Amino acid sequence: MKPYKKSFLTLMALFFATLAFVATTAVAQQRVSLTVSSAIALREPLQEIKTAYQRQRTNTDITYNFGASGALQQQIESGASVDVFISAAPKQMNALESKGLLLDNTRRNLVTNRIVLIVPKASQGISSLQDLTKSQVKRIAIGNPKSVPIGQYSEEIFKNLGMTEKIKSRLVFGNTVRQVLGYVASGNVDAGIVWITDAKTSDQVKVVEMIAENLHSPAIFPVAVLKNSQNTNAARAYVQFLFSNQAKTIFTKYGFRIAS
Incomplete structure (x- = not known):
């Protein structure tokens, strides 16, 4: 084979190899x-x-x-x-x-996750779920049970404690668990039920009860x-x-x- 033909073929091989490398790299970086x-x-x-x-x-x-x-x-x-x-x-x-x-x-x-009862940071007089039935408690925030899991769990908790009828007129529904947290942090409600992980994001609320896990479905x-x-x-x-x-x-x- 003549030298110039060999060189030409070598160059063509390198050219196509380079094209293949560029194409592969482009796909990888897509x-x-x-x-x-x-x-x-x-x-x-x-x-x-x-x-x-x-x-x-x-x-x-x-x-x-x-x-x-x-x-x-x-x-x-x-x-x-x-x-x-x-x-x-x-x-x-x-x-x-x-x-x-x-x-x-x-x-x-x-x-x-764990479910907790929270109150505004400066609040006094509520230390458990049972306290929610007291006459001085006017507004309790939970998630909307139709779309918010924490609200569905809250309904289960109240039902299992036999509290539903006593507190249902006091319930204020939030569209998300963070809205429930906001209601409590602002003091617009007396108490609320949220995830412990949400409670940890605010220094304007305090946890007064870690709710027993046998009162609701597994929080998965x-x-x-x-x-x-x-x-x-x-x-x-x-x-x-x-x-x-x-x-x-x-x-x-x-x-x-x-x-x-």
Whole structure:
């Protein structure tokens, strides 16, 4: 073979090899966007987890949609573009699963939480759930049971204590657990029921009772990838990271317990 032909072929081989490398690199660096709809109670740990995750997955953009689990469930059922859903109770996840909206074998229990009775920081006279029946207690904030898991758990608690009829006229409903927290922190209500993790985010409230777990259904936060996700591999990878030791450390820092 003549030298110039050999050189030409070598150059062509290098050219195509370079093209292949550039193409592969472009695919590897292609940006992926994920939308995660989550119960608002998880806002703080998930924001920190996002930062940690994106240090490792620099090509992944994560957008959070925080709200009441029931409202998020309805958005998904209406066709909202969501990749991952994290609920504050199994009920909303069960509803989506029954309609075939979850990607098979992606549902897992992520964390658990404790429910507490809170009052404004300077409040006196309320130290337990039983005190809510006192005549001086006029307004009690809970989540709206129709869409907010903490409200559904609150209803169970009152029912199991035989208090429902005594306090139902005093109930003030919040659209999210954070709204319930706000009502108490501002002093607009005498008491409220929230997650312990929410109570820890405000220095304007105090916890007066850690509510016994046998008074309500297990407070489990499940997670799953949605079947209509356009980035199922990336969504699976994100969910897997939520179960990493790094993510677990972040969840526990904010008061959550890792689901067994």
